[in-house]
Amino acid sequence: MELEFFGAAGEVTGSCHIVRCNGHTLLLDCGMIQGGRGSEARNRKPFPFDPAAIDAVVLSHAHIDHSGRLPLLVKRGFRGPIHAHNATCDLAEILLEDAARLAASQARRDNERRARRGQPEVEPLYVVEDAMAALKQLRGHRYHERIELLPGISLRFFDAGHIMGSCLVELTLEEGGQRRTLVFSGDLGQWDTPIINDPELLSAADLIIMESTYGDRNHRDRAATIVEFGEIMAHVNQEGGVVLVPAFAVGRSQEILYQLGKHHEDWSLSGWRVFLDSPLAIKTSRIYWDYPHLYDDEATRLRR
Secondary structure, three states, rough: OOEOOOOOOOOOOOOEEEEEOOEEEEEEOOOOOOOOOHHHHHHHOOOOOHHHHHHHOOOOOOOOEEEEEEHHHHHHOOOOEEEEEHHHHHHHHHHHEEEEEHHHHHHHHHHHHHHOOOOOOOOOOHHHHHHHHHHHOEEEOOOOOOEEEEEEEEEEEEEEEOOOOOOOEEEEEEEEEEEEEEOOOOOOOOOOOOOOOOOOOOOOOEEEEEEOOOOOOOOOHHHHHHHHHHHHHHHHHHOOOOOOOOOOOOOOOHHHHHHHHHOOOOOOOOOOOOOOOOOOHHHHHHHHHHHHHHEEEHHHHOOO
């Protein structure tokens, strides 16, 4: 059994880890490297492994820093299945298509600048057709379902409480008469995140791979954030004006809409109009609506 790290180790994006067991090679996530001046060039580099030699991919959740190089992996030779939660498959469809369109837009801007300098054009990292090819290799699963991935390698997904469909990945590995349990955290959500359930607690593992983007700090108390949100609404109700909330399209936008609905009366929002100014966030919200069986108790009551 072997484990190698090719991203999100010593940094916080580009999640990509290899597990080798019983003669087979499994990839955990294949995320985009984001942030920093050299990220675009690093994403374009050849993978430090042969994509065609990967037997299967396990995707923890749909965020681009975990899924964003899957189209590139397929473009460069990977032909196996990509295993993910059903909701992750739905979110990946809109996120990877959006990433491909952003890559094309970025390439156009770069080429305009390069043309002025007399430099040759660059190709997008990948195009929509590449994203569509990767999506065809997705295989959706439910939480707690045991999946036999490869001889000697089985998988179960547990709810990571991060975004809809996010997973703690539990791998059972058998080789040479040894049996080991490996847990990969993906991104863990906060307790009491609106709509979705809290992260599940696993009882045992021989080895845990845990990402630690916020491992050196405490999040602000959620109740204090809601109080501040309400105070802003009260101020604008009294003084007039507009509240503009910049928010991630996946997860955060849905949380904000949820709070506006939950506190509609006590924040005196009956005279307000709410605009969700993001096609990607609108598509994501529809997917969130389609998975009520994954809601926590409060969201289940409010949905009714």
